[in-house]
Amino acid sequence: MIPIGVTCSYQEQHNRFRLNASYCRALEKSGGLPLVMATLKTGYAADYLSMLRGLLLSGGGDVDPCYFGEEPLPGCGEITPQRDAMEIELVRLALEWDMPVFAVCRGIQVLNIACGGDIYQDLTRREGDCLQHWQKAADHHPTHSVVLVAGTGLSNIYCGMESIRVNTFHHQAVRRLGTGLEVAASSPDGIIEAVEMKGRSFVLGVQWHPESLSLAEKKGGQELFDAFLHAASRYKRKSNVR
Numbered sequence: 001m002i003p004i005g006v007t008c009s010y011q012e013q014h015n016r017f018r019l020n021a022s023y024c025r026a027l028e029k030s031g032g033l034p035l036v037m038a039t040l041k042t043g044y045a046a047d048y049l050s051m052l053r054g055l056l057l058s059g060g061g062d063v064d065p066c067y068f069g070e071e072p073l074p075g076c077g078e079i080t081p082q083r084d085a086m087e088i089e090l091v092r093l094a095l096e097w098d099m100p101v102f103a104v105c106r107g108i109q110v111l112n113i114a115c116g117g118d119i120y121q122d123l124t125r126r127e128g129d130c131l132q133h134w135q136k137a138a139d140h141h142p143t144h145s146v147v148l149v150a151g152t153g154l155s156n157i158y159c160g161m162e163s164i165r166v167n168t169f170h171h172q173a174v175r176r177l178g179t180g181l182e183v184a185a186s187s188p189d190g191i192i193e194a195v196e197m198k199g200r201s202f203v204l205g206v207q208w209h210p211e212s213l214s215l216a217e218k219k220g221g222q223e224l225f226d227a228f229l230h231a232a233s234r235y236k237r238k239s240n241v242r
């Protein structure tokens, strides 16, 4: 079993951490040993990552817009500043170590912001019409399509298919790409739905929820965890770093 760190939500008003078990089940199905990173502290990224062979950023609430130089707009939801700080620190060090990173939903936004990009604080206030990105169907039903960019790692994982259908529960989305990131999929309304980083062992962010697809044994979910764990199994920390 390959140790994978999984971040979780922090519900300050209830004094509890929270993680949908689907992430852990999906990791286990691909040979991963999930280690939930339930901390509010920064300064321990190296201690954590030293124990791990991959980092999974889970979904959750909104990211503090201060990280990309904006004031909060009316459509911005609840933020958890401790989680933002801890996850951004973790991602940056994981990228420095070329550790495999898989970022889901909120995670793709954290990954993009950690690389210097920014996000739409609220898609409903974006100019131009958007699809429904917060579906009313149950979480394992794919409801909108995404077009895959040919030649990307994501396209390879999906055997060169031109598009797939995904589930969708987000009101924020990647806007300006962070350094080194490339678009791997977008929805027909032009929203970036997946990003990756070329020349890395594995850096993939998806806006949808593959863990829910996996739990329901729907197509397109477990394939991503398999690819992530394959990369994690081959991970060797670069010798020229700490």
Ligand SMILES: [Mn+2]
Pocket (backbone or CB within 6 Å): 132, 133, 144, 167, 168, 169, 170, 187, 193, 207
């Ligand atoms: Mn979507």
